[in-house]
Amino acid sequence: MSLNKFYASLNSQLEGLLSAERDWLANTANASALLFMVMEDINWAGFYLLHGDELRLGPFQGRPACTRIPVGAGVCGKAVYSGEPQLVDDVHQFPGHIACDAVSASEVVIPLYTAGERCLGxxxxxxxxxxxxxxxxxxxxxxxxxxxxxxSEIPMD
Structure with a gap:
């Protein structure tokens, strides 16, 4: 299956999974579970949620993880600081990488923005x-x- 078809199917599955639920926390939990279930060759899938000037661990699937990441630190912190997604082929070559799991070798991080341009994590x-x-x-x-x-119904704070 091509990646385009894979993601079209994945996004359709997510729409169905979330169709009867608006709660942000429940939806991020199910989204991480879906990713972990269907994506090949991954060892962690989840969310870090923005609280002030740090990211805090949110719903995830995988091994235990770092609980707090300062904005600007590591791959996740850089994504929030820059407002840009991060595609890292080798995390061991990424300046300032935070090794929450020594097994991780590559990473993709997508910042989450509301329509009003507020970063959620x-x-x-x-x-x-x-x-x-x-x-x-x-x-x-x-x-x-x-x-x-x-x-999802996005929380106000």
């Missing part, structure tokens, strides 16, 4: 394989986060 997906993620994965996961954001 990030979607973080890790793989034990170097260069696991492509531009097609980045685009597919960006579309995935838009489905999540559209289906």
């Amino acid at each position: 990030v979607l973080d997906v890790d793989s034990p394989r170097i260069a696991r993620f492509t531009e097609a994965d980045l685009l597919g996961l960006q579309a995935f986060t838009q489905v999540l954001l559209s289906a």
Whole structure:
């Protein structure tokens, strides 16, 4: 299956999964579970949620993770600081990488923005394989986060 078809199917599954639920926390939990269930060669999928000047661990699937990441630190913190998604082929070569799981070798991080341009946090997906993620994965996961954001009632704080 091509990546475009994979992500079209994934996003359709997410829409169905979230169709009867608007709760942000429940929806991020189910979104991370869905990613972990269907994506190959990943060892972590989840969310870090923005609280002031730090990201705090949110719903995820995988091994225990770092609980707090300062904005600007590591791959997740850089995504929030820059406002840009991060596609990292080798996390061990990323300046300031935070090793929450020594098994992780590559990573893709998508910042989550409301329509009003408020940052909520990030979607973080890790793989034990170097260069696991492509531009097609980045685009597919960006579309995935838009489905999540559209289906959810976003908390005010």
